[in-house]
Amino acid sequence: MLSADLPEEIVEEISMRLPVKSLLRCKSVAKSWYAQITNPSFISRQFEWSDSITKNRRRQLIFRLHNASLKPCISLISDQEPIDIEVPFPEKDVEYIFVYGQCNGIFCLYGVYGGDKAGEASLILWNPGTRGEGREQPPVEVYNLSTGSWRTIDSVVPAFRLCYPKCRAYLNGFYHWLTEDNNDKAILFFDFGNEVFGKIQLPPEIDQSYESNVAVVDEKLACAATYKMTNCRYEIWVMNEYGVESSWSKKFVIGPNPEFGSFLGFWGDDEILVENEGHLVSYNIKNQKIQRLEILGVPKLFKVFDYVESLVPLKS
Structure with a gap:
């Protein structure tokens, strides 16, 4: 070549x-x-x-509303200066972007419009590396990138209600969401290999009345519980053997600290990202160093996703 x-x-x-x-x-x-x-x-x-x-690098896409214009914006943070990325919806009057998840470097985004298109919405697949997107709004379950078509799968979906959309994680062919059913929180997963859904119970020691999140720590499924007192404190639980609920163990207790707010996820091996009053903050677990990053947004509306560069194409 x-x-x-x-x-x-x-x-x-x-x-x-x-x-x-x-x-x-x-x-x-x-x-x-x-x-x-x-x-x-x-x-x-x-x-x-x-x-x-990328596993040992710190690369995250930040989805938020700009604190001045209240318009959706996307930034890439890494070890270098933050980089703003153009919002992938061609229509300029998109008011909100909901991220339903990402896999193999491709994001599923749901945009809600205002202005003349108020009440309308679009679902797109977006590859930040190639800047390509494909539009579909199908009433079916699985989208095949190689054929550019949707198909129904024969799988029973457990009853659930998704918690706040930031609560999701991808690990070894399984996608996970934090869900709630009759006030009981659990982790819903989809197995891409077998195309089946399932549920994993949270550690019984977690107080479910507080905010929880799912994440990946050291290539293991993790659950982060945020305890909001005067200052926030986080408990990070790790599932040492995937699928075995008895293998949950507490890995970190972080805080309390007045700089903490909503837990957003891990940044590399030793740092976490949190949002506090519209500021994006990093915290180093080892040396306990706190840094306010130069990214601002509307409080409680930050969403953070792992980003891996990919050439995976999106069929027109």
Whole structure:
């Protein structure tokens, strides 16, 4: 792809280490480059590589309302300066964006419009790396990216009501949401491999009257409980053996601290992100250092998602 003098496997190893933005530019250089970059096998290997190097990096997409204009905005934070990303809805009068989840670098976004389109909404799939999106509003369950079509699956969905949309996590082919049924909170999961739903009970020691969240810690399913007293305190529980509810164990107790507000998730291995009165705040668990990041928004409306660069295409 890059040189006729290099073995094909070496060229591929070099290519998949390039940023997605560079690979997209390379698609227009030559037909052979286009064929290589759009090959499903290459896309899969590039994502595996990107995912492996991202695990120890701090890359998060922040969805929020801008504190001055009250318009939806998206920022990417990493070890470098925050970068603002253009909102993917082409209509400029979108007033709210709800994030239903992400998988393989692709986000499912639900936009609610105002102005002349007040009351209308759109559901889109969005890849921040390629900036492509696909629109569908189907009455079915599963969307297949390779065929660009929806299909119904034969799976029984347990009764549930989703808690606040930020409460979700993806781990090893399973997507998790925090749900509530008759005032009892539990974790609903979807197994992509077997296309079935199931439920996991929260640790019995967690007081369910307080705010909870689901996350991933050290490649394990985790539950974060926020106890709001004068100052917030967090308890982080980890499921040491996936699917075994008796394996829940308390890993961290953080705080109380006046800088804490809503728990948003982990940032790398040693830091958490929280929101406090419209400020995005990071807290280092090891050295207890607190840093207010240069990102502001409307209080209690921050949503944070892990972001991995991906070449996975969205079929038109």
